[in-house]
Amino acid sequence: MQLDKFTDYALRVLMMLAVRAPARVPTSHIAATYRLSENHLSKVATQLAREGFVVSERGRNGGLTLARPAAQISIGAVVRAMKRDTPVVECFGTDQSCLILPACGLRAPLVQAQEAFYAALDPYSLADVARARKPLDDLLST
Secondary structure (H helix, E strand, O other): OOOOOHHHHHHHHHHHHHHOOOOOOOHHHHHHHHHOOOOHHHHHHHHHHHHHOOEEEEEOOOOEOOOOOOHHHHHHHHHOOOOOOOOOOOOOOOOOOOOOOOOOOOHHHHHHHHHHHHHHHHHEEHHHHOOHHHHHHHOOOO
């Protein structure tokens, strides 16, 4: 299973926020640090806020903060939330045009594989993946 850029960027945003917690970090700073489009990163931040992973504050001193401690944010939950509208294969979504769909035996194994992917991520929290806080902070400060 492959992560799309949207999900990848969401995880990067959360890692930076975990490293910088409890500080508020402007989206523009995150975008500049990772050399990403600020416009695209704003969409990621909006989705993260909608899903309850971050708090977004507007204004001069605005920015993003984690909505709860990093130890309470499951990587599996983040990936599920970000990829909600991206099925593994077309027939999992609204596209039911595949000729072999009525007799296809691939759907069940692919659903199982998708769930195994998420299940492998579930035990890991944001705190786990950002445990090397000082080295990560050094890398994010360059």
